[in-house]
Amino acid sequence: MLSKLKIILLLITFTFIWSCGDKTKKISEIVEVDMEMQMSDAYKEGYFELQRGDVLLAAKKFNEAELLFPQSPWAAKSAIMAAYAYYTQYYYSDAIFELERYLVTYPNHKDKVYAHFLLGMSFYEQIVDEKKDLKSILDSKEQFETIIRDYPSTEFAMDAKFKIDLINEILAAKEMYIARYYLKKTKWIPALNRFKTVVKDYNTTIYTEEALHRLVEINYRLGLINESKKYASTLGYNYQSSDWYKNSYKVFNKDYRDGVKELQKDKKKKIGLIKRFKGLFE
Structure with a gap:
Protein backbone atom coordinates (compact mmCIF):
# COMPACT_ATOMS: atom_id res chain seq x y z
CA MET A 1 0.00 0.00 0.00
CA LEU A 2 2.84 2.34 0.91
CA SER A 3 4.68 1.63 -2.32
CA LYS A 4 1.55 2.39 -4.35
CA LEU A 5 1.24 5.70 -2.53
CA LYS A 6 4.85 6.56 -3.38
CA ILE A 7 4.27 5.79 -7.04
CA ILE A 8 1.18 8.01 -7.10
CA LEU A 9 3.11 10.86 -5.44
CA LEU A 10 5.95 10.52 -7.94
CA LEU A 11 3.52 10.64 -10.86
CA ILE A 12 1.88 13.75 -9.45
CA THR A 13 5.30 15.38 -8.96
CA PHE A 14 6.46 14.61 -12.51
CA THR A 15 3.17 15.85 -13.92
CA PHE A 16 3.51 19.08 -11.96
CA ILE A 17 7.13 19.62 -13.06
CA TRP A 18 6.28 18.91 -16.70
CA SER A 19 3.34 21.27 -16.51
CA CYS A 20 5.50 24.05 -15.03
CA GLY A 21 8.21 23.47 -17.61
CA ASP A 22 5.72 23.70 -20.43
CA LYS A 23 4.34 26.94 -19.03
CA THR A 24 7.85 28.36 -18.65
CA LYS A 25 8.61 27.49 -22.26
CA LYS A 26 5.42 29.16 -23.43
CA ILE A 27 6.15 32.25 -21.34
CA SER A 28 9.69 32.37 -22.77
CA GLU A 29 8.37 32.12 -26.31
CA ILE A 30 5.82 34.85 -25.65
CA VAL A 31 8.48 37.14 -24.16
CA GLU A 32 10.82 36.47 -27.09
CA VAL A 33 8.13 37.25 -29.63
CA ASP A 34 7.21 40.37 -27.69
CA MET A 35 10.85 41.56 -27.63
CA GLU A 36 11.16 40.97 -31.36
CA MET A 37 8.03 43.02 -31.98
CA GLN A 38 9.35 45.83 -29.79
CA MET A 39 12.63 45.76 -31.68
CA SER A 40 10.81 45.91 -35.00
CA ASP A 41 8.77 48.87 -33.80
CA ALA A 42 11.87 50.69 -32.54
CA TYR A 43 13.66 50.09 -35.86
CA LYS A 44 10.67 51.39 -37.81
CA GLU A 45 10.53 54.47 -35.60
CA GLY A 46 14.23 55.04 -36.16
CA TYR A 47 13.82 54.76 -39.92
CA PHE A 48 10.86 57.13 -39.83
CA GLU A 49 12.81 59.73 -37.85
CA LEU A 50 15.76 59.36 -40.22
CA GLN A 51 13.49 60.11 -43.17
CA ARG A 52 12.05 63.04 -41.26
CA GLY A 53 15.52 64.46 -40.62
CA ASP A 54 15.77 64.00 -36.86
CA VAL A 55 18.98 61.98 -36.96
CA LEU A 56 19.65 62.11 -33.22
CA LEU A 57 16.30 60.56 -32.38
CA ALA A 58 16.73 58.12 -35.25
CA ALA A 59 20.11 56.97 -33.92
CA LYS A 60 18.63 56.63 -30.45
CA LYS A 61 15.83 54.42 -31.78
CA PHE A 62 18.25 52.26 -33.78
CA ASN A 63 20.38 51.79 -30.66
CA GLU A 64 17.24 50.92 -28.72
CA ALA A 65 16.27 48.33 -31.33
CA GLU A 66 19.70 46.73 -31.10
CA LEU A 67 19.58 46.51 -27.30
CA LEU A 68 16.04 45.13 -27.18
CA PHE A 69 16.89 41.97 -29.07
CA PRO A 70 20.66 41.61 -29.61
CA GLN A 71 20.29 38.00 -30.81
CA SER A 72 18.27 39.12 -33.81
CA PRO A 73 19.90 39.47 -37.24
CA TRP A 74 18.49 42.99 -37.24
CA ALA A 75 20.63 44.03 -34.28
CA ALA A 76 23.75 44.45 -36.43
CA TYR A 84 24.59 56.16 -40.85
CA ALA A 85 22.10 58.48 -39.15
CA TYR A 86 24.95 60.32 -37.43
CA TYR A 87 26.98 60.45 -40.65
CA THR A 88 24.21 62.07 -42.69
CA GLN A 89 24.25 65.16 -40.47
CA TYR A 90 28.03 65.39 -40.02
CA TYR A 91 28.22 63.87 -36.52
CA TYR A 92 31.37 62.11 -37.63
CA SER A 93 32.76 61.33 -34.17
CA ASP A 94 29.51 59.62 -33.18
CA ALA A 95 29.40 57.73 -36.47
CA ILE A 96 32.99 56.56 -35.96
CA PHE A 97 32.19 55.36 -32.44
CA GLU A 98 29.17 53.37 -33.64
CA LEU A 99 31.02 51.84 -36.58
CA GLU A 100 34.06 50.80 -34.56
CA ARG A 101 31.74 49.25 -31.98
CA TYR A 102 29.86 47.44 -34.74
CA LEU A 103 33.07 45.97 -36.19
CA VAL A 104 34.05 44.64 -32.77
CA THR A 105 30.58 43.36 -31.82
CA TYR A 106 29.68 41.82 -35.18
CA PRO A 107 33.01 40.76 -36.74
CA ASN A 108 31.41 38.28 -39.15
CA HIS A 109 28.40 40.28 -40.26
CA LYS A 110 27.70 40.39 -43.99
CA ASP A 111 27.67 44.21 -44.14
CA LYS A 112 31.20 44.69 -42.81
CA VAL A 113 32.42 46.15 -46.10
CA TYR A 114 29.82 48.90 -45.88
CA ALA A 115 30.89 49.65 -42.30
CA HIS A 116 34.52 49.97 -43.40
CA PHE A 117 33.51 52.29 -46.23
CA LEU A 118 31.34 54.48 -44.01
CA LEU A 119 34.11 54.55 -41.41
CA GLY A 120 36.61 55.59 -44.06
CA MET A 121 34.27 58.33 -45.26
CA SER A 122 33.72 59.56 -41.69
CA PHE A 123 37.48 60.04 -41.33
CA TYR A 124 37.79 61.40 -44.87
CA GLU A 125 35.19 64.11 -44.35
CA GLN A 126 37.25 65.49 -41.46
CA ILE A 127 40.34 66.11 -43.59
CA VAL A 128 41.11 69.82 -43.75
CA ASP A 129 44.40 70.14 -45.67
CA GLU A 130 47.94 68.81 -45.77
CA LYS A 131 49.15 71.25 -43.11
CA LYS A 132 46.83 69.91 -40.40
CA ASP A 133 46.92 66.75 -38.31
CA LEU A 134 47.39 63.65 -40.45
CA LYS A 135 45.45 61.25 -38.22
CA SER A 136 42.15 61.55 -40.09
CA ILE A 137 43.96 61.16 -43.42
CA LEU A 138 45.82 58.03 -42.35
CA ASP A 139 42.80 56.48 -40.61
CA SER A 140 40.72 57.07 -43.72
CA LYS A 141 43.35 55.54 -45.98
CA GLU A 142 43.58 52.47 -43.75
CA GLN A 143 39.85 51.77 -44.11
CA PHE A 144 39.89 52.19 -47.89
CA GLU A 145 42.94 49.94 -48.18
CA THR A 146 41.09 47.31 -46.14
CA ILE A 147 38.24 47.41 -48.65
CA ILE A 148 40.57 47.03 -51.64
CA ARG A 149 42.47 44.20 -49.97
CA ASP A 150 39.58 42.22 -48.45
CA TYR A 151 36.66 43.13 -50.71
CA PRO A 152 38.17 43.82 -54.16
CA SER A 153 35.12 42.70 -56.13
CA THR A 154 32.57 44.83 -54.29
CA GLU A 155 31.02 48.05 -55.53
CA PHE A 156 32.91 49.94 -52.84
CA ALA A 157 36.38 48.93 -54.07
CA MET A 176 56.31 68.75 -50.56
CA TYR A 177 55.34 71.48 -48.11
CA ILE A 178 57.94 70.28 -45.61
CA ALA A 179 60.54 69.58 -48.29
CA ARG A 180 60.23 73.08 -49.72
CA TYR A 181 60.66 74.52 -46.25
CA TYR A 182 63.92 72.59 -45.79
CA LEU A 183 65.01 73.59 -49.29
CA LYS A 184 64.41 77.25 -48.50
CA LYS A 185 66.48 76.89 -45.33
CA THR A 186 69.23 75.12 -47.35
CA LYS A 187 68.86 71.99 -45.23
CA TRP A 188 69.73 69.69 -48.10
CA ILE A 189 69.54 66.25 -46.50
CA PRO A 190 66.09 66.61 -44.86
CA ALA A 191 64.79 68.15 -48.08
CA LEU A 192 66.34 65.33 -50.11
CA ASN A 193 64.66 62.68 -47.96
CA ARG A 194 61.24 64.33 -48.25
CA PHE A 195 61.46 64.62 -52.03
CA LYS A 196 62.55 60.97 -52.19
CA THR A 197 59.44 60.00 -50.23
CA VAL A 198 57.23 61.72 -52.79
CA VAL A 199 58.94 59.90 -55.67
CA LYS A 200 58.88 56.54 -53.88
CA ASP A 201 55.46 56.53 -52.20
CA TYR A 202 53.37 59.00 -54.20
CA ASN A 203 54.68 58.68 -57.74
CA THR A 204 51.21 58.88 -59.31
CA THR A 205 50.54 62.35 -57.92
CA ILE A 206 50.97 65.73 -59.55
CA TYR A 207 54.01 66.43 -57.37
CA THR A 208 56.28 63.76 -58.84
CA GLU A 209 57.74 65.97 -61.58
CA GLU A 210 58.80 68.72 -59.22
CA ALA A 211 60.13 66.23 -56.67
CA LEU A 212 62.33 64.61 -59.34
CA HIS A 213 63.64 68.00 -60.43
CA ARG A 214 64.45 68.96 -56.84
CA LEU A 215 66.37 65.71 -56.45
CA VAL A 216 68.36 66.62 -59.55
CA GLU A 217 69.11 70.06 -58.10
CA ILE A 218 70.03 68.97 -54.59
CA THR A 234 63.90 59.38 -64.89
CA LEU A 235 62.33 62.80 -65.23
CA GLY A 236 63.16 62.95 -68.93
CA TYR A 237 61.85 59.46 -69.61
CA ASN A 238 58.49 60.11 -67.96
CA TYR A 239 57.98 63.86 -68.39
CA GLN A 240 60.17 64.93 -71.29
CA SER A 241 57.91 67.77 -72.38
CA SER A 242 57.48 69.24 -68.91
CA ASP A 243 58.96 72.51 -67.69
CA TRP A 244 60.53 70.66 -64.76
CA TYR A 245 62.56 68.55 -67.17
CA LYS A 246 63.71 71.67 -68.98
CA ASN A 247 64.76 73.17 -65.65
CA SER A 248 66.67 70.00 -64.83
CA TYR A 249 68.40 70.10 -68.20
CA LYS A 250 69.60 73.61 -67.38
CA VAL A 251 71.30 72.27 -64.25
CA PHE A 252 73.78 70.42 -66.47
CA ASN A 253 73.77 72.81 -69.42
CA LYS A 254 73.78 76.44 -68.38
CA ASP A 255 73.67 77.52 -72.03
CA TYR A 256 70.50 75.52 -72.68
CA ARG A 257 67.84 77.45 -74.54
CA ASP A 258 64.26 76.30 -74.85
CA GLY A 259 63.80 75.46 -78.53
CA VAL A 260 60.09 76.29 -78.52
CA LYS A 261 60.65 79.68 -76.92
CA GLU A 262 63.47 80.44 -79.31
CA LEU A 263 61.25 79.49 -82.23
CA GLN A 264 58.51 81.79 -80.95
CA LYS A 265 61.01 84.63 -80.61
CA ASP A 266 62.24 83.97 -84.14
CA LYS A 267 58.67 84.09 -85.48
CA LYS A 268 58.09 87.43 -83.77
CA LYS A 269 61.25 88.80 -85.39
CA LYS A 270 60.08 87.59 -88.80
CA ILE A 271 56.67 89.17 -88.33
CA GLY A 272 58.37 92.45 -87.42
CA LEU A 273 60.56 92.30 -90.52
CA ILE A 274 57.57 91.56 -92.77
CA LYS A 275 55.69 94.54 -91.36
CA ARG A 276 58.66 96.81 -91.94
CA PHE A 277 59.11 95.41 -95.45
CA LYS A 278 55.45 96.08 -96.27
CA GLY A 279 55.85 99.60 -94.97
CA LEU A 280 58.28 100.35 -97.77
CA PHE A 281 55.49 99.98 -100.34
CA GLU A 282 52.77 101.91 -98.55
Whole structure:
Protein backbone atom coordinates (compact mmCIF):
# COMPACT_ATOMS: atom_id res chain seq x y z
CA MET A 1 0.00 0.00 0.00
CA LEU A 2 2.84 2.34 0.91
CA SER A 3 4.68 1.63 -2.32
CA LYS A 4 1.55 2.39 -4.35
CA LEU A 5 1.24 5.70 -2.53
CA LYS A 6 4.85 6.56 -3.38
CA ILE A 7 4.27 5.79 -7.04
CA ILE A 8 1.18 8.01 -7.10
CA LEU A 9 3.11 10.86 -5.44
CA LEU A 10 5.95 10.52 -7.94
CA LEU A 11 3.52 10.64 -10.86
CA ILE A 12 1.88 13.75 -9.45
CA THR A 13 5.30 15.38 -8.96
CA PHE A 14 6.46 14.61 -12.51
CA THR A 15 3.17 15.85 -13.92
CA PHE A 16 3.51 19.08 -11.96
CA ILE A 17 7.13 19.62 -13.06
CA TRP A 18 6.28 18.91 -16.70
CA SER A 19 3.34 21.27 -16.51
CA CYS A 20 5.50 24.05 -15.03
CA GLY A 21 8.21 23.47 -17.61
CA ASP A 22 5.72 23.70 -20.43
CA LYS A 23 4.34 26.94 -19.03
CA THR A 24 7.85 28.36 -18.65
CA LYS A 25 8.61 27.49 -22.26
CA LYS A 26 5.42 29.16 -23.43
CA ILE A 27 6.15 32.25 -21.34
CA SER A 28 9.69 32.37 -22.77
CA GLU A 29 8.37 32.12 -26.31
CA ILE A 30 5.82 34.85 -25.65
CA VAL A 31 8.48 37.14 -24.16
CA GLU A 32 10.82 36.47 -27.09
CA VAL A 33 8.13 37.25 -29.63
CA ASP A 34 7.21 40.37 -27.69
CA MET A 35 10.85 41.56 -27.63
CA GLU A 36 11.16 40.97 -31.36
CA MET A 37 8.03 43.02 -31.98
CA GLN A 38 9.35 45.83 -29.79
CA MET A 39 12.63 45.76 -31.68
CA SER A 40 10.81 45.91 -35.00
CA ASP A 41 8.77 48.87 -33.80
CA ALA A 42 11.87 50.69 -32.54
CA TYR A 43 13.66 50.09 -35.86
CA LYS A 44 10.67 51.39 -37.81
CA GLU A 45 10.53 54.47 -35.60
CA GLY A 46 14.23 55.04 -36.16
CA TYR A 47 13.82 54.76 -39.92
CA PHE A 48 10.86 57.13 -39.83
CA GLU A 49 12.81 59.73 -37.85
CA LEU A 50 15.76 59.36 -40.22
CA GLN A 51 13.49 60.11 -43.17
CA ARG A 52 12.05 63.04 -41.26
CA GLY A 53 15.52 64.46 -40.62
CA ASP A 54 15.77 64.00 -36.86
CA VAL A 55 18.98 61.98 -36.96
CA LEU A 56 19.65 62.11 -33.22
CA LEU A 57 16.30 60.56 -32.38
CA ALA A 58 16.73 58.12 -35.25
CA ALA A 59 20.11 56.97 -33.92
CA LYS A 60 18.63 56.63 -30.45
CA LYS A 61 15.83 54.42 -31.78
CA PHE A 62 18.25 52.26 -33.78
CA ASN A 63 20.38 51.79 -30.66
CA GLU A 64 17.24 50.92 -28.72
CA ALA A 65 16.27 48.33 -31.33
CA GLU A 66 19.70 46.73 -31.10
CA LEU A 67 19.58 46.51 -27.30
CA LEU A 68 16.04 45.13 -27.18
CA PHE A 69 16.89 41.97 -29.07
CA PRO A 70 20.66 41.61 -29.61
CA GLN A 71 20.29 38.00 -30.81
CA SER A 72 18.27 39.12 -33.81
CA PRO A 73 19.90 39.47 -37.24
CA TRP A 74 18.49 42.99 -37.24
CA ALA A 75 20.63 44.03 -34.28
CA ALA A 76 23.75 44.45 -36.43
CA LYS A 77 21.78 46.32 -39.07
CA SER A 78 20.42 48.63 -36.37
CA ALA A 79 23.99 49.41 -35.27
CA ILE A 80 24.98 50.38 -38.81
CA MET A 81 21.85 52.46 -39.26
CA ALA A 82 22.64 54.39 -36.08
CA ALA A 83 26.08 55.19 -37.50
CA TYR A 84 24.59 56.16 -40.85
CA ALA A 85 22.10 58.48 -39.15
CA TYR A 86 24.95 60.32 -37.43
CA TYR A 87 26.98 60.45 -40.65
CA THR A 88 24.21 62.07 -42.69
CA GLN A 89 24.25 65.16 -40.47
CA TYR A 90 28.03 65.39 -40.02
CA TYR A 91 28.22 63.87 -36.52
CA TYR A 92 31.37 62.11 -37.63
CA SER A 93 32.76 61.33 -34.17
CA ASP A 94 29.51 59.62 -33.18
CA ALA A 95 29.40 57.73 -36.47
CA ILE A 96 32.99 56.56 -35.96
CA PHE A 97 32.19 55.36 -32.44
CA GLU A 98 29.17 53.37 -33.64
CA LEU A 99 31.02 51.84 -36.58
CA GLU A 100 34.06 50.80 -34.56
CA ARG A 101 31.74 49.25 -31.98
CA TYR A 102 29.86 47.44 -34.74
CA LEU A 103 33.07 45.97 -36.19
CA VAL A 104 34.05 44.64 -32.77
CA THR A 105 30.58 43.36 -31.82
CA TYR A 106 29.68 41.82 -35.18
CA PRO A 107 33.01 40.76 -36.74
CA ASN A 108 31.41 38.28 -39.15
CA HIS A 109 28.40 40.28 -40.26
CA LYS A 110 27.70 40.39 -43.99
CA ASP A 111 27.67 44.21 -44.14
CA LYS A 112 31.20 44.69 -42.81
CA VAL A 113 32.42 46.15 -46.10
CA TYR A 114 29.82 48.90 -45.88
CA ALA A 115 30.89 49.65 -42.30
CA HIS A 116 34.52 49.97 -43.40
CA PHE A 117 33.51 52.29 -46.23
CA LEU A 118 31.34 54.48 -44.01
CA LEU A 119 34.11 54.55 -41.41
CA GLY A 120 36.61 55.59 -44.06
CA MET A 121 34.27 58.33 -45.26
CA SER A 122 33.72 59.56 -41.69
CA PHE A 123 37.48 60.04 -41.33
CA TYR A 124 37.79 61.40 -44.87
CA GLU A 125 35.19 64.11 -44.35
CA GLN A 126 37.25 65.49 -41.46
CA ILE A 127 40.34 66.11 -43.59
CA VAL A 128 41.11 69.82 -43.75
CA ASP A 129 44.40 70.14 -45.67
CA GLU A 130 47.94 68.81 -45.77
CA LYS A 131 49.15 71.25 -43.11
CA LYS A 132 46.83 69.91 -40.40
CA ASP A 133 46.92 66.75 -38.31
CA LEU A 134 47.39 63.65 -40.45
CA LYS A 135 45.45 61.25 -38.22
CA SER A 136 42.15 61.55 -40.09
CA ILE A 137 43.96 61.16 -43.42
CA LEU A 138 45.82 58.03 -42.35
CA ASP A 139 42.80 56.48 -40.61
CA SER A 140 40.72 57.07 -43.72
CA LYS A 141 43.35 55.54 -45.98
CA GLU A 142 43.58 52.47 -43.75
CA GLN A 143 39.85 51.77 -44.11
CA PHE A 144 39.89 52.19 -47.89
CA GLU A 145 42.94 49.94 -48.18
CA THR A 146 41.09 47.31 -46.14
CA ILE A 147 38.24 47.41 -48.65
CA ILE A 148 40.57 47.03 -51.64
CA ARG A 149 42.47 44.20 -49.97
CA ASP A 150 39.58 42.22 -48.45
CA TYR A 151 36.66 43.13 -50.71
CA PRO A 152 38.17 43.82 -54.16
CA SER A 153 35.12 42.70 -56.13
CA THR A 154 32.57 44.83 -54.29
CA GLU A 155 31.02 48.05 -55.53
CA PHE A 156 32.91 49.94 -52.84
CA ALA A 157 36.38 48.93 -54.07
CA MET A 158 36.45 51.27 -57.07
CA ASP A 159 35.37 54.25 -55.00
CA ALA A 160 37.92 53.30 -52.35
CA LYS A 161 40.70 53.38 -54.98
CA PHE A 162 39.58 56.82 -56.10
CA LYS A 163 39.58 58.07 -52.51
CA ILE A 164 43.08 56.68 -51.94
CA ASP A 165 44.31 58.58 -55.00
CA LEU A 166 42.94 61.80 -53.52
CA ILE A 167 44.43 60.99 -50.12
CA ASN A 168 47.82 60.33 -51.71
CA GLU A 169 47.67 63.77 -53.32
CA ILE A 170 47.17 65.27 -49.87
CA LEU A 171 49.97 63.22 -48.32
CA ALA A 172 52.30 64.13 -51.18
CA ALA A 173 51.40 67.79 -50.74
CA LYS A 174 52.32 67.46 -47.06
CA GLU A 175 55.73 66.04 -47.96
CA MET A 176 56.31 68.75 -50.56
CA TYR A 177 55.34 71.48 -48.11
CA ILE A 178 57.94 70.28 -45.61
CA ALA A 179 60.54 69.58 -48.29
CA ARG A 180 60.23 73.08 -49.72
CA TYR A 181 60.66 74.52 -46.25
CA TYR A 182 63.92 72.59 -45.79
CA LEU A 183 65.01 73.59 -49.29
CA LYS A 184 64.41 77.25 -48.50
CA LYS A 185 66.48 76.89 -45.33
CA THR A 186 69.23 75.12 -47.35
CA LYS A 187 68.86 71.99 -45.23
CA TRP A 188 69.73 69.69 -48.10
CA ILE A 189 69.54 66.25 -46.50
CA PRO A 190 66.09 66.61 -44.86
CA ALA A 191 64.79 68.15 -48.08
CA LEU A 192 66.34 65.33 -50.11
CA ASN A 193 64.66 62.68 -47.96
CA ARG A 194 61.24 64.33 -48.25
CA PHE A 195 61.46 64.62 -52.03
CA LYS A 196 62.55 60.97 -52.19
CA THR A 197 59.44 60.00 -50.23
CA VAL A 198 57.23 61.72 -52.79
CA VAL A 199 58.94 59.90 -55.67
CA LYS A 200 58.88 56.54 -53.88
CA ASP A 201 55.46 56.53 -52.20
CA TYR A 202 53.37 59.00 -54.20
CA ASN A 203 54.68 58.68 -57.74
CA THR A 204 51.21 58.88 -59.31
CA THR A 205 50.54 62.35 -57.92
CA ILE A 206 50.97 65.73 -59.55
CA TYR A 207 54.01 66.43 -57.37
CA THR A 208 56.28 63.76 -58.84
CA GLU A 209 57.74 65.97 -61.58
CA GLU A 210 58.80 68.72 -59.22
CA ALA A 211 60.13 66.23 -56.67
CA LEU A 212 62.33 64.61 -59.34
CA HIS A 213 63.64 68.00 -60.43
CA ARG A 214 64.45 68.96 -56.84
CA LEU A 215 66.37 65.71 -56.45
CA VAL A 216 68.36 66.62 -59.55
CA GLU A 217 69.11 70.06 -58.10
CA ILE A 218 70.03 68.97 -54.59
CA ASN A 219 72.20 66.05 -55.64
CA TYR A 220 74.02 68.33 -58.08
CA ARG A 221 74.63 70.86 -55.31
CA LEU A 222 75.99 68.11 -53.07
CA GLY A 223 78.36 66.97 -55.79
CA LEU A 224 76.50 63.70 -56.39
CA ILE A 225 76.51 64.10 -60.15
CA ASN A 226 75.64 60.49 -61.01
CA GLU A 227 72.66 60.55 -58.64
CA SER A 228 71.60 63.84 -60.14
CA LYS A 229 71.82 62.42 -63.66
CA LYS A 230 69.85 59.35 -62.59
CA TYR A 231 66.91 61.46 -61.45
CA ALA A 232 67.20 63.69 -64.51
CA SER A 233 67.02 60.60 -66.71
CA THR A 234 63.90 59.38 -64.89
CA LEU A 235 62.33 62.80 -65.23
CA GLY A 236 63.16 62.95 -68.93
CA TYR A 237 61.85 59.46 -69.61
CA ASN A 238 58.49 60.11 -67.96
CA TYR A 239 57.98 63.86 -68.39
CA GLN A 240 60.17 64.93 -71.29
CA SER A 241 57.91 67.77 -72.38
CA SER A 242 57.48 69.24 -68.91
CA ASP A 243 58.96 72.51 -67.69
CA TRP A 244 60.53 70.66 -64.76
CA TYR A 245 62.56 68.55 -67.17
CA LYS A 246 63.71 71.67 -68.98
CA ASN A 247 64.76 73.17 -65.65
CA SER A 248 66.67 70.00 -64.83
CA TYR A 249 68.40 70.10 -68.20
CA LYS A 250 69.60 73.61 -67.38
CA VAL A 251 71.30 72.27 -64.25
CA PHE A 252 73.78 70.42 -66.47
CA ASN A 253 73.77 72.81 -69.42
CA LYS A 254 73.78 76.44 -68.38
CA ASP A 255 73.67 77.52 -72.03
CA TYR A 256 70.50 75.52 -72.68
CA ARG A 257 67.84 77.45 -74.54
CA ASP A 258 64.26 76.30 -74.85
CA GLY A 259 63.80 75.46 -78.53
CA VAL A 260 60.09 76.29 -78.52
CA LYS A 261 60.65 79.68 -76.92
CA GLU A 262 63.47 80.44 -79.31
CA LEU A 263 61.25 79.49 -82.23
CA GLN A 264 58.51 81.79 -80.95
CA LYS A 265 61.01 84.63 -80.61
CA ASP A 266 62.24 83.97 -84.14
CA LYS A 267 58.67 84.09 -85.48
CA LYS A 268 58.09 87.43 -83.77
CA LYS A 269 61.25 88.80 -85.39
CA LYS A 270 60.08 87.59 -88.80
CA ILE A 271 56.67 89.17 -88.33
CA GLY A 272 58.37 92.45 -87.42
CA LEU A 273 60.56 92.30 -90.52
CA ILE A 274 57.57 91.56 -92.77
CA LYS A 275 55.69 94.54 -91.36
CA ARG A 276 58.66 96.81 -91.94
CA PHE A 277 59.11 95.41 -95.45
CA LYS A 278 55.45 96.08 -96.27
CA GLY A 279 55.85 99.60 -94.97
CA LEU A 280 58.28 100.35 -97.77
CA PHE A 281 55.49 99.98 -100.34
CA GLU A 282 52.77 101.91 -98.55
